[in-house]
Amino acid sequence: MSQKALYQEYYGYGMSISLRYASNRDEASEILNDAFMKIFTNLKKFDLQKPFKPWLRKILVNTAINHYHKKQREIQVEEMKNAKNESDAEKILSGISYQEVIALLQKLPPAYRTVFNLYVIEGYSHEEISGMLNIATGTSKSNLFKAKEQLKLILRDFFEADYAGTR
Amino acid sequence: MPEHDNDRLEQFFRKAASKPDVSFNEDDWKKLEARLEAEADGMPVAERAVSKIATVVVLCVVLLFSGGIWVNSQYGLVSFSEPEEISRLPGTEDGRAVTLDRQTEVPENREGPGDSESVSADSEPVEGSGDGTQTVSGEDQSPLLPPDRSAQIALTESNTRAGRSNIDIFSDEDNVRSNDVSSMKPLYGVDDRRDAVLSRDLIQISSALAERNKQKAVVELPGAEEGETGEVEAVVPGAQASDREPVATPRLSLLLSFAPDFSSTSINRYSAPGRAFGAMVQYHINTRWTVSTGVIKNKKQYTGAGEDYTPPVGYWEYYTNGKIPNSIDGSCSILEFPVMVQYTLFQNGRNRWSAGGGVSSYLMLNESYRYFFDEPNPGAKEGWESRNRSRFLFNMVNLAVGYEHRIVPGLMIGIEPYVKIPVEEIGWTNIKLFSTGAFLTLRFVVAQKRDLSVPSRSRGPD
Numbered sequence: 001m002s003q004k005a006l007y008q009e010y011y012g013y014g015m016s017i018s019l020r021y022a023s024n025r026d027e028a029s030e031i032l033n034d035a036f037m038k039i040f041t042n043l044k045k046f047d048l049q050k051p052f053k054p055w056l057r058k059i060l061v062n063t064a065i066n067h068y069h070k071k072q073r074e075i076q077v078e079e080m081k082n083a084k085n086e087s088d089a090e091k092i093l094s095g096i097s098y099q100e101v102i103a104l105l106q107k108l109p110p111a112y113r114t115v116f117n118l119y120v121i122e123g124y125s126h127e128e129i130s131g132m133l134n135i136a137t138g139t140s141k142s143n144l145f146k147a148k149e150q151l152k153l154i155l156r157d158f159f160e161a162d163y164a165g166t167r
Numbered sequence: 168m169p170e171h172d173n174d175r176l177e178q179f180f181r182k183a184a185s186k187p188d189v190s191f192n193e194d195d196w197k198k199l200e201a202r203l204e205a206e207a208d209g210m211p212v213a214e215r216a217v218s219k220i221a222t223v224v225v226l227c228v229v230l231l232f233s234g235g236i237w238v239n240s241q242y243g244l245v246s247f248s249e250p251e252e253i254s255r256l257p258g259t260e261d262g263r264a265v266t267l268d269r270q271t272e273v274p275e276n277r278e279g280p281g282d283s284e285s286v287s288a289d290s291e292p293v294e295g296s297g298d299g300t301q302t303v304s305g306e307d308q309s310p311l312l313p314p315d316r317s318a319q320i321a322l323t324e325s326n327t328r329a330g331r332s333n334i335d336i337f338s339d340e341d342n343v344r345s346n347d348v349s350s351m352k353p354l355y356g357v358d359d360r361r362d363a364v365l366s367r368d369l370i371q372i373s374s375a376l377a378e379r380n381k382q383k384a385v386v387e388l389p390g391a392e393e394g395e396t397g398e399v400e401a402v403v404p405g406a407q408a409s410d411r412e413p414v415a416t417p418r419l420s421l422l423l424s425f426a427p428d429f430s431s432t433s434i435n436r437y438s439a440p441g442r443a444f445g446a447m448v449q450y451h452i453n454t455r456w457t458v459s460t461g462v463i464k465n466k467k468q469y470t471g472a473g474e475d476y477t478p479p480v481g482y483w484e485y486y487t488n489g490k491i492p493n494s495i496d497g498s499c500s501i502l503e504f505p506v507m508v509q510y511t512l513f514q515n516g517r518n519r520w521s522a523g524g525g526v527s528s529y530l531m532l533n534e535s536y537r538y539f540f541d542e543p544n545p546g547a548k549e550g551w552e553s554r555n556r557s558r559f560l561f562n563m564v565n566l567a568v569g570y571e572h573r574i575v576p577g578l579m580i581g582i583e584p585y586v587k588i589p590v591e592e593i594g595w596t597n598i599k600l601f602s603t604g605a606f607l608t609l610r611f612v613v614a615q616k617r618d619l620s621v622p623s624r625s626r627g628p629d
Contacts, residue, residue, distance in 0.1 A: 003200075003203065004196060004200070007196055007199065008191050008196070011189070011191045011192070011195070011196075012187055012188075012189040012190070012191065013187065015187070015189040015195075016184065016187030016188075016189050019189070020184060029192070029195045029198070032195065033195065033198055033199040033202065036199055037199070037202060037203070037206070040203060041206065097188065098183060098186060098187060098188040098189075099188070101180065101183035101184075105180070116180075120177045120180055120181065121180065121181060121184050148173055148176055148177075151176060151180075152176065155176075
C-alpha cells in the first residue's frame with residue numbers, strides 16, 4: 001500500500017481524533033500530518049500482526065499532547081486577546097453535525113479540551129493524564145470540571161441560538 | 168433549552184466522536200507529501216555522512232591490518248631490541264663496533280673445546296664444543312652493529328671455500344657495507360692469525376652481548392638441520408642479570424581504553440564524570456612516531472551556566488518565560504572518531520613516555536538538558552532532550568600525554584591524561600564542550616616489524 005493510500009484510508013479516522021484536540025482545522029491537519037510523518041518514518045517498527053488503528057490512535061494522541069505542550073503558551077496568549085470576542089463566535093443555526101460538535105470542543109481552551117478528550121473520549125484516568133501532561137492530578141480534575149462547565153454554557157448558547165433561529 | 172448533566176454531556180460527546188464525518192482533503196496530503204519528500208532528500212545525506220565516516224574508519228583499520236600483516240610476512244617476527252645501546256661494544260675503539268658478514272661461514276670444529284664460540288651466517292651452523300660454544304645466525308648481522316659506527320669482520324665466501332676464516336676489520340669512516348668486500352679498507356691486515364683473531368673477537372661479541380644482557384639472538388642449535396633455529400634460551404657465558412630489557416618494536420597495535428571523562432561548557436566547571444570506552448588501531452611508523460584512529464563511545468555529563476548554552480533563537484522566550492536558566496545540566500552520548508599522532512618522548516626498558524595530538528569528529532547520538540532556576544518559574548519547561556543525530560567534523564582538538572608499561576611481550580598497560588578543546592560548538596544548544604580525563608589503556612601488539620638492529624634471540628650452550 002502506498003503512503004498516499006494509507007493516508008487516505010485512515011485520514012477520516014485520524015482527522016476525527018486530531019480535530020478534537022486542535023483549536024482549528026489547520027492545527028488538526030498539522031497534528032495529523034505530524035503523526036503520519038512519525039508513522040511513515042517508523043513503519044518498520046510496526047508489528048504487522050497487530051491492528052493499525054490503535055497504533056495510529058496512540059501516535060495521534062501523543063502527537064496532539066506534544067502540540068499541546070508546544071503551543072500552550074502561544075495559544076493562551078492568542079486566546080487572551082480573543083477572549084472578549086468569544087461570545088460573538090459563529091452561531092450554529094440548525095441541527096448539530098459532527099463538525100459542529102468539533103467546533104464546540106474547539107471553543108474550549110487547550111488545557112480544558114485536552115483533559116476532556118483524554119478523560120471522556122480516550123478513557124484515561126486523571127493519574128494517567130497528570131503524567132502525560134505533566135500536571136497535578138488535582139489540576140486534571142479541575143480542568144475536566146471547568147471543561148464540562150464551559151461546554152454546558154457553549155451548548156446552551158448553541159441550543160438557544162438554534163431555538164431562536166427556528167422559532 | 169436542554170439541560171445537560173455531566174453524564175449526558177459525556178455521552179453526547181462520546182457518541183459524536185464515535186461517528187466521525189471527515190472527508191479526505193487532498194491539500195493535507197500534499198502538505199505531508201512535501202514534508203516526506205524533504206525528509207527523503209535530507210535523510211540520505213545524513214546517512215551518507217555517517218556511512219562515509221564508518222567507511223573511512225573501516226578502511227583505515229583494514230589498511231593498517233593489511234600493512235601490518237604484510238610487514239610481518241616480509242620481515243618475520245623480530246621483536247625486541249635496544250638498537251642504540253648495542254652499537255658500541257666493549258673491546259672496540261670509540262665509535263667502532265663489530266659486525267659479522269652475512270656470507271661468513273666458519274669451518275666446524277675449528278676451535279678447541281671449552282675455549283671458544285663460533286659464528287655462522289645464513290643459517291650455516293658452526294659448532295664449537297664445551298660450555299662456551301654457541302652458534303649465531305648471520306642473518307641478523309646488521310642489527311648487531313650498525314654499519315655507520317662499526318668496524319667490521321668480513322669473512323668472505325672465498326675464504327670459506329678455502330676452508331679458512333678470514334677476518335677483515337674495516338674502519339667505519341669508510342662507511343662501507345659489510346658485504347661489499349672489495350670496497351672495504353682494512354684496518355688490520357689479514358694474516359695467519361686470522362682464526363685466532365676471529366675467535367677473540369667472537370668471544371668479545373658474545374661477552375658484550377652477555378654484559379648487555381638479555382639481548383636475544385636467533386641461534387642454531389648445534390646439530391640442528393640447516394636453517395633450523397633454536398628457540399631455547401640459555402645464559403651466555405658471562406651474562407649478568409640486569410633490569411634493562413629489550414623493547415618491543417611493534418608495527419601495529421590494538422588499543423582498548425577506558426576513561427572517566429570530565430566535561431564542561433567552561434574550563435573550570437565540572438560535574439560528576441561521564442565515561443569513555445575506546446577501541447583504537449595504532450600504526451607505528453617508526454620507533455618514535457605512531458598514528459592511530461578508531462572509535463570512542465562517550466557518555467558525557469556536564470554542567471554550565473545558562474548563558475553558555477545557545478538554543479535556537481526565541482527558545483528561552485517561548486519555553487521558559489524569557490528567563491535563561493541559572494544553570495543547566497547536560498548529558499549526551501557521542502561516538503568520537505579521533506585521528507591522533509603520537510611521539511615517543513622517552514623509552515627506557517619496559518617503560519615509554521609519549522605525547523600526542525590530533526583531531527576528533529563527533530557523531531551526537533542523543534542529548535538531554537535539565538534547567539535550574541534560582542527563582543520559581545511556573546510554566547517553564549524543565550528541560551529538553553532529543554535523539555536526533557548530528558555530526559561535527561573535526562570539531563575537537565585533542566592533546567594527550569601517555570605513560571605505558573610493558574607487562575609481558577606484546578601487552579602493555581598505560582595511562583593517558585588528555586584534554587579535548589572544542590573548535591566548534593556542538594549539539595542543539597551550541598555549546599563549546601571541554602573535556603579532560605585520563606584513559607587507562609591496554610595495548611596489544613598485533614603485528615611486529617623486523618628489527619634490523621638486534622637479533623631476536625640468543626642462547627648459550629645447551
